[in-house]
Amino acid sequence: MxxxxxxxxxxxxxxxxxxxxxxxxxxxxxxxxxxxxxxxxxxxxxxxxxxxxxxxxxxxxxxxxxxxxxxxxxxxxxxxxxxxxxxxTAMVFQHHQLILRHSALKNVLMGRLGYYSFWRSLLPMPQDSLKIALNCLDRVGLADKALTRVDQLSGGQQQRVGIARALAQQPTxxxxxxxxxxxxxxxSEKILTLLKKIxxxxxxxxxxxxxxxxxxxxxxxxxxxxxxxxxxxxxxxxxxxxxxxxxxxxxxxxxxxxxxxxxxxxxxxxxxxxxxxxxxxxxx
Missing domain, CATH: 3.40.50.300 (P-loop containing nucleotide triphosphate hydrolases)
Structure with missing residues (x-):
């Protein structure tokens, strides 16, 4: 069919x-x-x-x-x-693929790397990318966890960080x-509901x-x-x-x-x- x-x-x-x-x-x-x-x-x-x-x-x-x-x-x-x-084209993985020692915000900013050259990516991200990342965290309900290390978050919260990172790419x-x-x-139900809504x-x-x-x-x-x-x-x-x-x-x-x-x-x-x-x- x-x-x-x-x-x-x-x-x-x-x-x-x-x-x-x-x-x-x-x-x-x-x-x-x-x-x-x-x-x-x-x-x-x-x-x-x-x-x-x-x-x-x-x-x-x-x-x-x-x-x-x-x-x-x-x-x-x-x-x-x-x-x-x-x-x-953004990816969301089963096992999150996050850098655990970094904050949620730093992980989400990884979604912006494709928009910059290698050398530019070694410098702090511009303010517009920072605003995009913070907005993405807010959309998945984790604005208050922006500066929290990922290894201090639950599995569901880590997956929401993964979704926020994907959104930061502004994907189609x-x-x-x-x-x-x-x-x-x-x-699982909450994550799928959130992903479909976004x-x-x-x-x-x-x-x-x-x-x-x-x-x-x-x-x-x-x-x-x-x-x-x-x-x-x-x-x-x-x-x-x-x-x-x-x-x-x-x-x-x-x-x-x-x-x-x-x-x-x-x-x-x-x-x-x-x-x-x-x-x-x-x-x-």
Whole structure:
């Protein structure tokens, strides 16, 4: 099931494939478009290809074949275009990727580095960047923590710092790789609510990888389901039925409706699978 293509996507991939050393196929040849202001969720089991696809969108994982095409900058086929694209494409990570000994404000200011040369970045940030960073902290409810070291903040607060850092880039696209996987359910809901609210207010396109079916249904404008290194579902959450869920979560089609729902709920909250996944190989 595939969403209809429109003439004005903000980001497209064409025949993109990713193969890791040893012949591990993380993404089979895939074409897909992302629309301006849309909140997209990549859904699937560990190893399905979610993180590989998401990280390919800014070449943190370099595709083996095919192209990533920015509506603003064109195909990401040289370093100049890639730098321009990355400046406007922010990342939110599962494990925050913050400098723990630095304050929340200093971490958020890291989001401004792409706007300055290497030598200029060695000097104190200009006042306009400082104002942007403080405003971003205020938007995630952490203005009063600006001068607090990050290692003194809770996990949820650290992730909000990560979102503020992403906002400081003034991006048109936010890529969030399992942003709530290390958080408790209550905090996870708050983080996703905040992220969707900010993206809606600013017209930012979001691509978010998740395991949790419940969160995908609640927050996504569009769900892109992956299984076995390929897209098996691409539509609005309302169109996600048990047959499609069985494809995403690799359940036998012969299961009853109740059995399918129970097994999928278990698998969608499972975080550690015994086999070595393509994502783990990528990180290694």
């Amino acid at each position: 595939t969403c209809t293509k429109t003439p004005h996507p903000i980001l497209s991939i064409e025949n993109l494939g990713i193969t890791y050393p040893g012949g591990i196929e993380a993404i089979r040849s895939t074409s897909i478009q992302f629309q301006p202001g849309e909140f997209n969720v990549l859904l699937g089991l560990s190893g399905a290809g979610k993180s590989s696809l998401l990280r390919a969108l800014n070449h943190l994982v370099k595709p083996t074949s095919g192209n990533v095409i920015s509506a603003e900058f064109g195909a990401l086929n040289n370093q100049r275009i890639l730098r321009q694209h990355r400046r406007k 696209i936010i890529l969030a790789d399992e942003p709530v996987a290390s958080l408790d359910p209550s905090t 993206c809606a207010e600013d017209g930012i396109t979001a691509v978010v990888s998740l395991h949790q079916l419940e969160y995908a249904k609640r927050f996504a404008d569009r769900i892109i389901g992956l299984s076995d290194a390929q897209i098996v579902f691409d539509a609005a959450p309302q169109q996600l039925d048990n047959k499609q869920l069985a494809l995403i979560y690799e359940q036998p089609a012969s299961l009853t409706k109740d059995e399918t729902s129970t097994d999928i709920e278990r698998l969608s909250t499972q975080k550690n699978l015994p086999h070595k996944t393509a994502t783990q190989l990528e990180i290694a």
